[in-house]
Amino acid sequence: MPDLSEAITAIREGAKEKDRFTYLTILQYNVTSPEVLPTVNEVLEKDPQLTQEIGWDLVQILLRIPGAETCLETVARLGNPREVMIKVMEALEQLGEESGDENALLAEAETEEPEPPKDVAARFITLLGMLAILHRRIKTKYPSRFLGSSLVKVYEAYQPTPEMTASVINLVRSLSGRKRPPLPSRKSSINVANPDQDGDASKNAPDPEAEQEDPTEEMMQAKLLQAFVTCILQRYINENEMQWSARLLEKYYPEKNLPGRKTMTQKYTEDDTLQQRDAVVGQFVSILSDLGVDDCSQSFVKSIYEKASGFDPLANFENFDSADEIKLSPGGAVSLIAYWIFSAEVFEANHPSPEMHLFPEHNTLLERFLGADPQSEIVQNPGIADALVTVGLALNHMKLVSANQETKCMAYHHSLTLVSVFHPDLHVRNAATTYAGIVLHSDPDDHNRLEILEDLLENCMFATLKAVAVTWLKEEILAANKEGASANAFTGPEVVDHLQYFIFPDMQELKDMDHEALAEHWAQNNIFLSQVANFGYFLFSSGLKGVVPSGMGAAVAERFMDPLVAGAEKLQQGVPELGEGEKMELAILVDRLRSIPL
Structure with a gap:
């Protein structure tokens, strides 16, 4: 690493070189620490022609040095805007790849919600600040072609963190032309660098290849920004x-x-x-x-x-x-x-x-x-x-x-x-x-409602949803049998008779299960079984006349309640690994089943 004073001298004196490639070599060797950056910026500002010629080569050199934002802003204002933009997009593409690799490693390590490293976020913010300046500088017949390409790279590199999101918002406001003042700042608001708004636009060099813009371009650019913002919004939420x-x-x-x-x-x-x-x-x-x-x-x-x-x-x-x-x-x-x-x-x-x-x-x-x-x-x-x-x-x-x-x-x-x-x-x-x-x-349509419930109870694979379906059935029965309610499919005993084998399935298979199989069955079905037990208590003790089919109680006890109680007690006694919460749930289930007045 060169001595600081020697590096500063080389940066200043090397700017006199007519061979720009030689000067770039000098910069690559000497621009290695933040201490030389004021000198680099001084040289770039004093010689706009030099900056226009080598600016695009400086993007990668400067981006790796902490604190190079001012130098990069100068490059964006004075460098050839088309050439510098190409390098900014390349840097964004590389940033997206780095963030993807980093997140993949964090995901493999099962780390909570991976976030980009701070230097990645800082470089992203810097590059977007440059883009805002560059897009304002480019005067071409079809600016949407530059805009579309750069927005793709921004989207690919973006991660929905507060800082990166604030930077995207700044960029879009710059590119769209702010039509309203910013929202009042809040205690929790995130502020990031915005050189297009806060910097001196009078320093911007004219586009050396300026052309008259096509009349259709205003709408093209507006639609591109609309699409881009909705893409960012989707990723954010x-x-x-x-x-x-x-x-x-x-x-x-x-x-x-x-x-x-x-x-x-x-x-x-x-x-x-x-x-x-x-x-x-x-x-x-x-x-x-x-x-x-x-x-x-x-x-x-x-x-x-x-x-x-x-x-x-x-x-x-x-x-x-x-x-x-x-x-x-x-x-x-x-x-x-x-x-x-x-x-x-x-x-x-x-x-x-x-x-x-x-x-x-x-x-x-x-x-x-x-x-x-x-x-x-x-x-x-x-x-x-x-x-x-x-x-x-x-x-x-x-x-x-x-x-x-x-x-x-x-x-x-x-x-x-x-x-x-x-x-x-x-x-x-x-x-x-x-x-x-x-x-x-x-x-x-009460028949539609019954059809939905039947489909859930018969075909649903998820115990939680089947348990909810049982609750919905109870609510339908109560509503149908409420005083003054019109008779429908849930009024008489037909609905319970029709659904009873889905609600109170045959549990005889529990008798032949070992403790491990019982524990697995309970883990998969406990929510549904507990809800059915509550539903059974409701049916047989609610006092609703004509809802329970005649003789159903004995059949439910034989195929459902008795084998389930036996299985639950066997599980309580034979699996010492059960937690206290699981034991309590099983005890509540047994008590509820035994309390049903069949």
């Missing part, structure tokens, strides 16, 4: 839990909130990190509004699932011939609608009202999102799933059920239950489950 559906459920059904327990809405009010998430999405939404995405018309909703291809973000913004070919990210567009609805309902914000219904629009969106592999889609895109449940909750609450009186209630309900099973967030699962119950009970 997939990585940062918003829990819109859970919070909206609290707003609509406050009676379901547990007394004494802090609500989700309170958590978001009190936690700075959670507040910041709402603020970030709000900034994305305001930018999209500035870019012309500000109505939720029927045509806008249809465009999400009729024209756009797939729910994955757009991977390539480079090969478009007209603005009409550029589409929004469907997942980002759904998230936008969810935020419009959520913030209007919860924060009383002024946002577009949705021109859509549960049928056909929301049902189509759900089906399209779930696709051929629902579990994978929900797990990989939890934010979109949350957004879709949020939209459904709101449309149902607004009584926007059907545009043409045609409904596919069973298929729609099935889609909701898939979210309730596979979503990684407990609060969203609960919201989806609750909403599925609301949809079920609100179907005016």
